[in-house]
Amino acid sequence: MNARPKKSFGQHFLHEKRYIDRIVGAIAPRDGDTLVEIGPGEGALTLPLLAVSRRLTAIELDTDLIPALAERASRVGELRIVHADVLKVDFAALARELGARCLRIAGNLPYYISSPILFHCVEHAAAIQDMHFMLQKEVVDRMAAEPGSKVYGRLSVMLQLACRVTPLFDVPPGAFRPPPKVDSSVVRLVPLSSQERHDADPAIVHAVVKAAFAQRRKTLANGLRQLLDAEGIRIAGIDPGARAETLAPLDFVRLAKVLQARSTPK
Numbered sequence: 001m002n003a004r005p006k007k008s009f010g011q012h013f014l015h016e017k018r019y020i021d022r023i024v025g026a027i028a029p030r031d032g033d034t035l036v037e038i039g040p041g042e043g044a045l046t047l048p049l050l051a052v053s054r055r056l057t058a059i060e061l062d063t064d065l066i067p068a069l070a071e072r073a074s075r076v077g078e079l080r081i082v083h084a085d086v087l088k089v090d091f092a093a094l095a096r097e098l099g100a101r102c103l104r105i106a107g108n109l110p111y112y113i114s115s116p117i118l119f120h121c122v123e124h125a126a127a128i129q130d131m132h133f134m135l136q137k138e139v140v141d142r143m144a145a146e147p148g149s150k151v152y153g154r155l156s157v158m159l160q161l162a163c164r165v166t167p168l169f170d171v172p173p174g175a176f177r178p179p180p181k182v183d184s185s186v187v188r189l190v191p192l193s194s195q196e197r198h199d200a201d202p203a204i205v206h207a208v209v210k211a212a213f214a215q216r217r218k219t220l221a222n223g224l225r226q227l228l229d230a231e232g233i234r235i236a237g238i239d240p241g242a243r244a245e246t247l248a249p250l251d252f253v254r255l256a257k258v259l260q261a262r263s264t265p266k
């Protein structure tokens, strides 16, 4: 196919077979899975996934790529191509439409919107069984970082509160056409079960995490000043002199719960 890759769509097409095989091996698709691919492009992952799963739904924004992909896929399995911006796709509604309880999502993501896509998927985590994504290595490092690490931050906390995050392997720039300027990594995300998920208001957790990391070097007492006083931070069992980067993800949930209790009318 070899379409001219479009920078504006974040197109870097994977061409090295050994990495394609490793990604497909990590996903381990089975006949009957409800697979959804974000950004199929020219089909580097789509066609081998389709060969096993027989059916796949792919969400692609670039209309120019769709006819050739549909043509190639028709010889392999049942490919349904949704022409849409993935950020506008309601995965819960898509799962219902496909008659599935949960979706298995995969994709070599367009890097220019990788964080919004991750947050969008996390919002729909209840409709997702697992996700396998190719991302910038630096983003995967942040997603999986532990408290105390230099790269631990908002992305680490928000993702780890919703999913188990497992970095799988790195992929060099030369595996893509054109090569991106950065190294890439493949990561697996498995949404936590309803018993494992926290029960605080997600909007309040988000507000606390955002404020706490807005100025990483500040103490929590300073960073959270607009939301909680030092007494409130202590009630959550946390030292107001601590910095956000030392807190475990569930510490932010405890802070959010204190804030939630204070803002709920008695």
Ligand code: SAM
Residues within 6 Å of the ligand: 009, 010, 011, 012, 013, 014, 015, 038, 039, 040, 041, 042, 043, 044, 045, 059, 060, 061, 062, 065, 084, 085, 086, 087, 107, 108, 109, 110, 111, 113
């Ligand atoms: N999966 C192919 C591969 O591995 O060679 C292409 C990966 S390329 C990095 C990203 C793909 O996402 C492109 O096909 C691009 O057109 C598509 N894309 C970009 N923005 C998108 C969006 N908002 N919604 C859906 N697809 C998008």
